Amino acid sequence: MKTPKSLIVLAIIVSVVLMVAKFFAYFITQSTVILTDAAESIVNIVGSTFAFYSIYLAAKPRDKNHPYGHGKVEFFAAGIEGVLIFVAGVLICAKAIFAIIEPQMLKEISLGAIVIASTGVINYLLGYILVKNGKRINSVTLLADGKHLQTDAFSSVGVIVGLGLIYVTNYPPIDGILSLLIGLYIIFNGYKLVRKFVSGLMDETDFDLLNKIVEQFNRNRRPEWIDVHNLRVQQYGADMHVDCHVTFPWYFDLERVHQEVSCIDKLVGEGVEGKVEFFIHSDPCLPQCCHYCKVENCPERKENYRKEIEWTVDLLMENQKHFEH
Structure with missing residues (x-):
């Protein structure tokens, strides 16, 4: 199993090789759209370098x-890579407008298309590997770098289509338009990517992560866990910090509560990739909880059990006990 560092190093090496290949294709064709693809490869290299440092620092x-x-x-x-991509896109658009106003005939279109097609396939495969591993370990950096490489691959498809149209129609402005x-x-x-950077710093709710946590709660649900509310998740690299309120029978002593909290930490955390750290506030049950409490032979029951409350993301995020659900 490859480590994040080794994957990023691989991405840097491959990006350098592909950048050289794309600039070679530009010099033999003089195509603006190929220059666009080559310029983005520079961003790939810079972005992957930042990614390598961030993964090194995140592992400390x-x-x-x-x-x-x-x-x-x-x-x-991810934010720095997003800014670089944005700036590269603006410069590319400026160069493209100039190419539309003053188009020029292209050369060696077939050879250029073959080179770009080869780089596109390699970029997509490498991007797929990074995204897959990024999801496995909850690495924002690997996900961002992998999606960037896949975006570059899709751009290469557009380049090839454009070169084909120019070859068939012999209409040079297509190069600038594309x-x-x-x-x-x-x-x-x-x-x-910049949006992802801002949402991460602002601890914006990641509903995919919340869904995983709630699925684990439901899969390992115990009668003693009468209610869960005020559920929140923060991500720090590959690690997650989860805090919530859990309602236990009010007559449980401190040792029993500690056992149940440890049980939640173990059972719920095991099914989620990366390290999960729980901060659980324990609440005592109230008589209003009895109708959905499944604790058998409860000595303090005030009302018969009637129904189970379905635990969903929206419900568990509420900051209150769920008496009326």
Whole structure:
């Protein structure tokens, strides 16, 4: 199993090789749209370099100055890569407009298309590997870098289509028009990465992560866990910090509550990738909880059990006991 560092190093090496190949294709064709693809490869290299440093820093153990670890640096790496992609897209659009106004005839179109097709296939496969591993370990950096490489691969498809149209129609302005469209697409992807960076720093709700946690709660649900509410999840690199309120029978002593909290930490955390740290506030049950409490032979039951409350993301995020559900 490859480590995040080794995957990023592989991405840097491959990006350098592909950049050289794309600039070779540009010099033999003089195509603006190929230059667009080659310029994005420079961003790939810079972005992967930032990604390597962020993964190195995120792997450092927590210390007094960083009690939650260094994982949030991955959001900075995604943000920097997003800004670079955005700026590259703007420059590409400017070059494309110039190429539309003053188009020029292209050369060696077939050879250029073959080179770009080869780089596109390699980029997509490498991007797929990074995205797959990024999802496996909850790495924002690997996901961002992998999606960027896949975006570059899709851009290469557009380049090939454009070169084919130019070859068939012998209409040079297509080169600039397609370059402009790809530039706009690149700007949009840069915006999405910057948006990811901002949402990560602001601890915006990640509903995919919440769904995983709630699925684990439901899969391991115990009668003693009468209610769960005020559920929140924060991501720090590959690690997650989960805090919530759990309602237990009010007559449980401190030792029994501790056992149940440890049980939640173990059973729920085992089914989620990466390290999960739980911060659980224990609440005593109230008589209003009896109708959905499944604890058998409860000595303090005030009302018969009537129905089970379905635990959903929306329900568990509420900051209150669920008397009326």
